[in-house]
Amino acid sequence: MIQKFSRAKPLPVEDRQDMIIDAVIPLLMERGHAVTTKQIADAAGIAEGTIFRAFGDKETLVRAAIERHFDPAPLRASLARIDPALPLEDKIRIVIELLQARFGGIVRMMSVMGHGERPVRPTPPTHSEYAGIVAQALAPDLDRLNWPAERVAPLIRLIAFSTSIPMFTEATPFTTDELTRFVLYGIAGHPAPELAAATSAATAV
Template sequence: MSPEERRAAIVRAARPLFLEHGQATSTRLVAEAAGIAEGTVFRAFATKQELVDAVLDAEFDPEVFLEDVRSIDPGLDLRERLVAYTTLLQRRFVGIFALMAALGVPKPPPRFTDAAARRRLAQEGLASLLAQDADRFSLPVDRVVHLVRLLTFSGSHPHISDQRPLSPEEIADVILHGVLRPAGAAPLSEDLTSEGPAS
């Protein structure tokens, strides 16, 4: 196993432990999970913080996400494509939120907030899936992509969504159709629309 492969294997073993135990995770636990000696962890990562940073790097790395996006069938209808994309984006956000919370990281480190990287994610991600439908939107595709990202982010964050996350289907339908009922459609039943007294 090459040094790069060894580091990647340790990161994969460490991620679920950090999610469960946060910063209390010991390198001994990581070594046991990876099936290696504890000293091997420190040959791959000089410090525990270096390992934490590597796990965060892997979580924020867009490559696996973009590879999954590229696997979405462009022949699906628009809503199906949007639901498939939003499912992947929500999974990415939820993973990032959970890991940051477990590690006590209040905001992404600066290296993860690069605007150019976000533009690349947008262009290589949803924008490519929506390009064939550009003439169907009332807004430019890049603006639609921005709205999908904002709604998915806020609708997936446990605090912003008040622990009531939006589903990918809900997000897609709000983006494509808004929240007005089509003319002649039956209203939602009372038990679905009632949320009780406003807080």
């Protein structure tokens, strides 16, 4: 008896495009415009012709990948997942790490692709939304803040952005812990007693 196997259903066009874009972004970060459709196809595990059926040409794919890379929605979603019950120091550290990853990726993409490769469709303003998300995470600690939470968020963004640009930090790199302490205590403030004790113990080791 001959056993019949059903053929796998082809992916919807949108899903196939997403898969190809996910594969091309790291290649663009590494090779820029020099990346070939064969390299993209190999990375995505597809035939080269599939790229042209999904996007028409390489340039359309590149533009779609850059637009995805600049999309702020994934960052906002990650920030919104920060647990407000975490210690304040941990929340500040997570915000800095997420922002540095975001800005570092943008700076790197622009350096290899050129400043003219921003998405064609303008990204709507999201600064107030970002500030609101961070403010929500910091809400349980408002009594510890010297600034309104909505004003703290832009300050953290400014620090994260400036420390994500290699030319600004190559000579004097800063760790995430150092930036977290700076956000919380500036250059003359005093940490909470338990943090000060932990820092002293770590230094003594």
